[in-house]
Amino acid sequence: MSSDDLPDQGKIRPAPESFLDSDLIESISRHGVDHRRRGLLQSAFGAAVAAMSGAVVASDQDILTLPEWSRTLGKPVAANPYGQPSIYEQNIIRRQSPGLTQTDQASVAFTPLQNMFGMITPSGLHFERHHQGWVDIDPRRHRLMINGLVEKPIVFTMEELMRMPSVSRLHFLECGANTALEWGNSAVPTVQYTHGMLSGSEWTGVPLSLLLERAGYDKGAKYLLAEGADGSSMTRTINMENALDDAIVAYGQNGEMLRPEQGYPLRLVVPGVQGVSWVKWLRRLEVGDMPYATKDEASHYVDLMPDGQQRQYTAIQEAKSVITAPSGGQKLQNRGYYNITGLAWSGRGTVTKVEVSVDGGRNWREARLDGPVLPKMLTRFHADWVWQGETALLQSRVHDSTGYIQPQRADLVAVRGTRSIYHNNAIQTWRVKSDGEVDNVQLG
Numbered sequence: 001m002s003s004d005d006l007p008d009q010g011k012i013r014p015a016p017e018s019f020l021d022s023d024l025i026e027s028i029s030r031h032g033v034d035h036r037r038r039g040l041l042q043s044a045f046g047a048a049v050a051a052m053s054g055a056v057v058a059s060d061q062d063i064l065t066l067p068e069w070s071r072t073l074g075k076p077v078a079a080n081p082y083g084q085p086s087i088y089e090q091n092i093i094r095r096q097s098p099g100l101t102q103t104d105q106a107s108v109a110f111t112p113l114q115n116m117f118g119m120i121t122p123s124g125l126h127f128e129r130h131h132q133g134w135v136d137i138d139p140r141r142h143r144l145m146i147n148g149l150v151e152k153p154i155v156f157t158m159e160e161l162m163r164m165p166s167v168s169r170l171h172f173l174e175c176g177a178n179t180a181l182e183w184g185n186s187a188v189p190t191v192q193y194t195h196g197m198l199s200g201s202e203w204t205g206v207p208l209s210l211l212l213e214r215a216g217y218d219k220g221a222k223y224l225l226a227e228g229a230d231g232s233s234m235t236r237t238i239n240m241e242n243a244l245d246d247a248i249v250a251y252g253q254n255g256e257m258l259r260p261e262q263g264y265p266l267r268l269v270v271p272g273v274q275g276v277s278w279v280k281w282l283r284r285l286e287v288g289d290m291p292y293a294t295k296d297e298a299s300h301y302v303d304l305m306p307d308g309q310q311r312q313y314t315a316i317q318e319a320k321s322v323i324t325a326p327s328g329g330q331k332l333q334n335r336g337y338y339n340i341t342g343l344a345w346s347g348r349g350t351v352t353k354v355e356v357s358v359d360g361g362r363n364w365r366e367a368r369l370d371g372p373v374l375p376k377m378l379t380r381f382h383a384d385w386v387w388q389g390e391t392a393l394l395q396s397r398v399h400d401s402t403g404y405i406q407p408q409r410a411d412l413v414a415v416r417g418t419r420s421i422y423h424n425n426a427i428q429t430w431r432v433k434s435d436g437e438v439d440n441v442q443l444g
């Protein structure tokens with residue numbers, strides 16, 4: 001089977017009748033443009049839809065005849081010393097946006113949110129954002145130095161760090177530039193490109209507060225400078241408040257060592273704060289008494305306001321949510337039941353409520369939340385929907401534990417203008433057309 005025959009970006013799988021017809025099945029191409037493919041598509045989701053509609057068809061050869069895999073030997077265990085996804089899932093990959101200028105090193109690859117379940121992003125699909133390419137560092141030669149306003153500067157080896165008391169916590173990581181293209185009218189086609197600089201993982205490491213104590217940090221110090229070991233000279237000012245609260249110097253991701261793309265062997269985890277501050281390949285922390293105004297915070301990662309002023313140090317990722325299915329580039333194959341599902345999160349605390357609208361925000365219904373609902377982590381939501389072939393405008397809206405409610409795009413633009421790159425947390429709209437095709441539209 002060639003990769004061209006495989007299911008692509010998480011289309012809504014058809015009910016069994018259309019499997020039997022071996023109808024042309026709509027999919028979307030590599031870059032999310034609608035594209036026709038022939039093929040029999042199966043997945044856990046397809047099975048769930050089949051079960052819901054209860055359509056057992058007596059002439060289905062796939063249940064009436066024993067397939068060859070039921071009559072032959074399976075593969076040996078040694079074939080897969082490190083497990084890989086099924087070959088039928090090989091189009092579920094990180095992708096680079098067609099709408100962004102790319103160089104090989106200063107680049108970004110987005111998580112396929114439309115294909116994800118639950119709240120954890122598999123490590124191999126965690127989005128990647130590198131300012132100067134990624135490096136794979138020999139952990140025996142990696143060091144972390146803590147200096148500046150401390151009693152004595154210290155240098156840790158990885159071995160020393162991994163002997164210290166550790167914590168494991170689940171947190172989302174979102175680039176401040178996630179959803180940047182929606183500031184304009186570009187309306188990129190899929191949720192992978194609108195919201196895919198977002199992932200959720202379990203992170204393991206040493207609480208940053210413990211390392212600062214060990215170095216004897218000056219209790220009057222208000223800031224930290226975090227520096228990476230890659231060629232980008234990535235340096236960011238971290239508030240001491242965040243550092244002492246829940247920041248982690250992490251070496252673990254989803255139960256194993258960090259992936260090189262995520263900063264192996266050491267990265268900073270600053271829950272709720274924009275991705276750029278989660279410095280990868282972390283090599284130095286300097287304790288200081290004022291913000292450092294480095295290039296990555298003085299001229300980059302600032303928000304251009306309508307009056308021409310730049311907003312600096314907007315660290316926190318405000319509450320945000322998005323429907324991941326049905327979403328742009330997918331196609332509803334026939335009328336009937338659909339589970340609307342998506343993700344909600346807040347950099348300031350926990351998700352308290354998610355509402356879903358199918359009419360562009362005129363009416364709202366409360367969605368079901370999958371637990372556990374954790375602070376500064378993704379929360380999966382679901383809402384039942386019966387589609388009767390009408391044009392629908394799907395939206396989701398999150399409330400967080402501070403009482404904040406995610407804004408409609410027009411309300412956000414009224415305050416922020418449209419010249420920003422960063423911190424777009426507006427409500428996203430997906431339009432379902434009468435032929436079942438779903439696209440990205442902006443209202444108002």
Ligand SMILES: Nc1nc2c(c(=O)[nH]1)N[C@H]1C(S)=C(S)[C@@H](COP(=O)(O)O)O[C@H]1N2
Pocket residue numbers: 126127128129130131132173174175176227228229230232234261262263274275276277278279280281
């Ligand atoms: N050393 C270093 N740290 C870095 C970066 C980088 O290029 N170099 N990119 C930052 C940015 S902009 C983001 S959004 C996150 C992305 O983390 P990820 O690649 O693990 O998704 O890492 C941040 N930390």
Ligand SMILES: [Mo]
Pocket residue numbers: 129175176177275276
């Ligand atoms: Mo970023």
